Amino acid sequence: MTSTETGASHPPTRARFRAGVEAASSTYLEQPDWASVVDHVAEGTETVAVAPSLATDEPGLVAALERLGCGIVVPDQDDPAASVADVAVAIVQGELAVAETGSVLVSEHRLGDRVVTMLCKRLIQVVPADRLVDRLEDAAAWLAVRGGQPGFASLMTGPSRTADIERSLTIGVQGPDEVEVIVLTGTIDEPTEGTA
Amino acid sequence: MTLRPFEERYAAALADDDVRTGLTAFQRGWRGSRDAAIEALEQQEGRSFDELRAELAAIKDGVLADWSHYLDEFEEKAVAAGAEVTRVATPGEANDHITRVVQAAGADLVVKGKSMVSEEIGLNAHLEANGIVPVETDLGEWILQLAHETPSHLVMPAIHKRKERIATLFEQVLGREFDPDDIPTMVRSARTELRERFLASGVGLSGANALIAEGGSIMLVENEGNNRMSVALPPIHVVTAGIEKLVPTYADAMKQVRLLGRSATAQPITVYTNFVTGPRPGQQQHIVLLDNGRTSMAEDPDVASALRCIRCGACANVCPPYGVVGGHAFGHVYTGAIGLVNTAFHHGMEAAAGPQSLCVSCGACAQACPVDIPLPVQILEVRRKVVESEVAMPAGRVTAFALGAFANRRLFGFGMRVAGVASTPFRRDGVTAVPRLLADRGPVRTATGWRTPPAVPARPARDTLKPGKLDEPPRLASQPLAGRTVSLFLQCLSDRLAPQIPIAAAKLLRAAGARVIVPSEQHCCGLPAYDSGEHDTARAMVQQTMAVLADADDVVTPASSCLAMLGHDAPHLLRGDVDEVERAQQLAGRTYDLIGYLTKGPGRLPAGSLDDGDRTPVTVHRFCQASNTLGRQDAVERFLRDVAGVPVVPLPEASECCGFGGSTSVRNPEVAEHILDRKLGCVDRTEASIVITDNPGCILHLRGGVHASGRQVQVLHLAEYLVGRLDGAAVGTDRGSR
Numbered sequence: 001m002t003s004t005e006t007g008a009s010h011p012p013t014r015a016r017f018r019a020g021v022e023a024a025s026s027t028y029l030e031q032p033d034w035a036s037v038v039d040h041v042a043e044g045t046e047t048v049a050v051a052p053s054l055a056t057d058e059p060g061l062v063a064a065l066e067r068l069g070c071g072i073v074v075p076d077q078d079d080p081a082a083s084v085a086d087v088a089v090a091i092v093q094g095e096l097a098v099a100e101t102g103s104v105l106v107s108e109h110r111l112g113d114r115v116v117t118m119l120c121k122r123l124i125q126v127v128p129a130d131r132l133v134d135r136l137e138d139a140a141a142w143l144a145v146r147g148g149q150p151g152f153a154s155l156m157t158g159p160s161r162t163a164d165i166e167r168s169l170t171i172g173v174q175g176p177d178e179v180e181v182i183v184l185t186g187t188i189d190e191p192t193e194g195t196a
Numbered sequence: 197m198t199l200r201p202f203e204e205r206y207a208a209a210l211a212d213d214d215v216r217t218g219l220t221a222f223q224r225g226w227r228g229s230r231d232a233a234i235e236a237l238e239q240q241e242g243r244s245f246d247e248l249r250a251e252l253a254a255i256k257d258g259v260l261a262d263w264s265h266y267l268d269e270f271e272e273k274a275v276a277a278g279a280e281v282t283r284v285a286t287p288g289e290a291n292d293h294i295t296r297v298v299q300a301a302g303a304d305l306v307v308k309g310k311s312m313v314s315e316e317i318g319l320n321a322h323l324e325a326n327g328i329v330p331v332e333t334d335l336g337e338w339i340l341q342l343a344h345e346t347p348s349h350l351v352m353p354a355i356h357k358r359k360e361r362i363a364t365l366f367e368q369v370l371g372r373e374f375d376p377d378d379i380p381t382m383v384r385s386a387r388t389e390l391r392e393r394f395l396a397s398g399v400g401l402s403g404a405n406a407l408i409a410e411g412g413s414i415m416l417v418e419n420e421g422n423n424r425m426s427v428a429l430p431p432i433h434v435v436t437a438g439i440e441k442l443v444p445t446y447a448d449a450m451k452q453v454r455l456l457g458r459s460a461t462a463q464p465i466t467v468y469t470n471f472v473t474g475p476r477p478g479q480q481q482h483i484v485l486l487d488n489g490r491t492s493m494a495e496d497p498d499v500a501s502a503l504r505c506i507r508c509g510a511c512a513n514v515c516p517p518y519g520v521v522g523g524h525a526f527g528h529v530y531t532g533a534i535g536l537v538n539t540a541f542h543h544g545m546e547a548a549a550g551p552q553s554l555c556v557s558c559g560a561c562a563q564a565c566p567v568d569i570p571l572p573v574q575i576l577e578v579r580r581k582v583v584e585s586e587v588a589m590p591a592g593r594v595t596a597f598a599l600g601a602f603a604n605r606r607l608f609g610f611g612m613r614v615a616g617v618a619s620t621p622f623r624r625d626g627v628t629a630v631p632r633l634l635a636d637r638g639p640v641r642t643a644t645g646w647r648t649p650p651a652v653p654a655r656p657a658r659d660t661l662k663p664g665k666l667d668e669p670p671r672l673a674s675q676p677l678a679g680r681t682v683s684l685f686l687q688c689l690s691d692r693l694a695p696q697i698p699i700a701a702a703k704l705l706r707a708a709g710a711r712v713i714v715p716s717e718q719h720c721c722g723l724p725a726y727d728s729g730e731h732d733t734a735r736a737m738v739q740q741t742m743a744v745l746a747d748a749d750d751v752v753t754p755a756s757s758c759l760a761m762l763g764h765d766a767p768h769l770l771r772g773d774v775d776e777v778e779r780a781q782q783l784a785g786r787t788y789d790l791i792g793y794l795t796k797g798p799g800r801l802p803a804g805s806l807d808d809g810d811r812t813p814v815t816v817h818r819f820c821q822a823s824n825t826l827g828r829q830d831a832v833e834r835f836l837r838d839v840a841g842v843p844v845v846p847l848p849e850a851s852e853c854c855g856f857g858g859s860t861s862v863r864n865p866e867v868a869e870h871i872l873d874r875k876l877g878c879v880d881r882t883e884a885s886i887v888i889t890d891n892p893g894c895i896l897h898l899r900g901g902v903h904a905s906g907r908q909v910q911v912l913h914l915a916e917y918l919v920g921r922l923d924g925a926a927v928g929t930d931r932g933s934r
Binding site: 024081117144148156158161 | 355
């Protein structure tokens with residue numbers, strides 16, 4: 001691996017990432033830890049779809065959101081698409097944040113993970129600061145390690161858009177209308193449980 | 197898939213003003229944002245666009261050099277990840293295979309992400325014939341499917357449709373009113389309509405932007421998110437991809453990403469760059485790898501590098517004729533310049549023949565291409581193949597006959613002298629006054645109504661330039677050419693239709709001290725024949741020119757197009773004969789166009805040496821091939837400012853073709869007319885009363901357009917303009933000396 005999993009995020013890289021995120025019409029936020037993310041997400045949100053892989057990786061997240069009154073959908077049952085059909089807000093965790101383009105690399109092999117990033121209107125992507133990398137080649141290195149294994153990973157850069165009618169930019173087509181990128185500035189191993 | 201014949205598509209495109217106005221606006225907007233995006237990339241990478249595209253081109257060439265290895269590697273990895281990979285040779289095999297997969301799944305509805313290769317094989321029609329409903333899910337493609345049309349652009353499939361027409365279409369299909377100015381509402385309606393189809397379909401179809409050999413992954417780039425849904429939601433995912441889409445590694449794919457988004461839509465990266473490796477749990481994945489002429493292309497050195505294409509559409513976005521008629525006429529299934537090359541291999545010579553004459557050979561596509569495909573040369577090679585295959589090109593036989601007569605110097609010279617005498621009654625101020633009785637008749641109007649033809653002068657330039665016939669011009673204070681002998685290559689067109697241009701060039705060179713000789717056996721560099729796909733004729737003419745100029749020291753021509761031919765095209769044309777190539781290169785090494793000779797050659801003139809005090813502003817049309825093929829930028833403008841002391845108003849779109857385009861303005865006068873209109877519109881914006889350029893073809897074309905439109909603008913060759921300043925700038929006349 002290159003810097004992808006070990007490198008510290010240097011402020012200039014973070015500034016570049018932020019510029020890329022904002023240029024792609026996403027919102028950029030920094031939060032110190034998952035507890036603050038939970039507070040942020042819960043505010044004004046009735047129901048939130050949590051990517052199944054995130055629910056597994058951050059076992060306290062679902063409970064913490066529920067404690068703040070959020071309804072939770074984790075689409076890991078028979079018909080994941082139907083289960084998020086009426087959910088407006090979704091949260092996923094990114095594997096990497098690429099400063100060069102302001103992209104978040106999201107790995108979502110299972111359908112349950114994909115439906116939250118495809119079907120919900122407001123998508124919150126959380127990336128730990130130490131997953132911030134400089135260049136697209138760093139994402140290529142991440143992919144190469146997993147090459148040949150069944151998988152689906154997307155570099156996501158902004159809300160879905162089209163310019164197919166007279167080259168006029170319209171935000172929000174099949175994918176989300178609104179994307180928030182949250183960089184977790186605390187350490188990645190910070191325990192989630194007990195922080196909400 | 198059966199497209200309408202080219203002539204019908206061409207006529208329909210011309211009849212639709214929306215096509216032209218929409219595309220011109222699109223091309224202008226795209227150009228600005230693309231250039232800014234590429235400039236930002238160059239800064240980010242600390243490398244030039246040329247270096248970056250050479251790197252990507254080398255990656256793609258490397259794949260072709262070891263194609264079966266990378267195909268095997270991709271297949272092995274994809275199969276290991278759970279995909280089923282099928283290689284097919286023809287569209288028929290591809291369609292049959294995909295249909296079987298859909299039928300085996302018991303599906304009658306399939307959703308599709310945008311895929312040019314599916315257009316190439318006519319997949320939708322085949323599915324429909326088998327009772328399967330394919331639904332396009334890319335917004336542009338969906339609009340076209342509703343309208344029963346095909347894409348007119350590789351990336352922006354519905355760019356030819358104005359919002360008003362789309363609103364009307366939506367009203368017809370969805371049964372409620374739409375405001376054309378409210379595009380977001382139209383987009384939201386498409387989302388609602390398509391969402392249920394995504395959820396109901398049994399199979400999702402996609403193409404691939406790259407096949408990554410090291411991981412068996414498909415790379416799919418998109419902005420809307422529809423491809424992600426087509427790939428993910430149905431229980432079966434079918435990928436159809438041309439076998440040229442291979443790249444060795446993920447890192448190579450990222451290099452493609454860096455140039456693709458910027459070249460396609462001026463984005464640093466599209467919203468989604470998806471890497472799909474095998475099926476998701478609970479899903480099947482079928483990958484269909486299509487040849488359909490690709491192996492033949494790879495084996496043909498004239499066109500092999502066209503397989504580098506990453507389908508960005510940039511070659512269409514900078515193409516002047518594309519801006520007039522759009523992709524339905526300019527191309528076949530594949531549109532733009534690349535379509536003029538690969539159509540012959542994917543769809544046959546007949547499909548390739550029609551649009552051939554639309555290319556103006558301006559070279560803009562080669563400059564914009566992110567994988568450095570020499571498109572203009574390849575288009576001319578395909579044009580030759582079309583001519584050789586005897587598929588009828590529009591007016592092909594007439595052209596061949598005319599070129600045959602033209603190739604004979606004596607016959608052509610005699611004919612032009614007869615024309616000069618016969619047309620005397622119609623000669624007015626350098627143009628031919630078309631008799632009023634004829635001027636408004638259909639074909640005559642189409643040919644001349646927008647561009648008054650030049651007059652055929654009583655005497656060609658070669659007569660005036662015979663030794664002792666030309667008055668000695670005033671001498672410049674600076675004599676950089678003292679003691680040098682310059683052989684003037686007149687250019688066939690100026691010699692016979694604009695003799696004042698080579699005469700002015702001769703005077704200017706003499707004013708700077710040169711002894712000017714005009715080899716009497718000279719005729720034509722062969723460009724018109726080359727441009728018409730008649731390569732044997734072209735070769736004979738360029739060789740005749742090489743023989744005539746074999747003993748000359750410095751060769752100067754007032755026509756930059758001849759320099760492009762002798763320096764750039766002749767070595768290509770003669771590539772079968774090493775000695776001839778060397779002779780062509782030697783000649784090219786001592787041949788200059790006028791501006792090159794006066795700025796970079798021995799004729800460098802000091803600042804202010806042609807300043808006569810006149811400060812009337814001028815503007816400069818840059819001959820497109822000088823910019824795109826010879827790599828010249830603002831040399832004429834700088835020369836005029838520095839040496840002639842004249843203010844130069846920048847011409848918007850200065851390097852865009854004026855529409856003369858060799859045979860295009862004869863074969864497709866409507867296209868030439870509209871490109872000329874765009875050019876003269878730019879001239880109007882400068883408010884300059886003098887346009888200067890340095891290629892006689894452009895001059896005759898622009899003058900004809902100015903005259904026909906009644907504009908009060910003078911169009912001058914650089915030599916004519918400078919000679920007009922000699923009296924005021926020179927130090928004295930020294931008649932009688934040579």
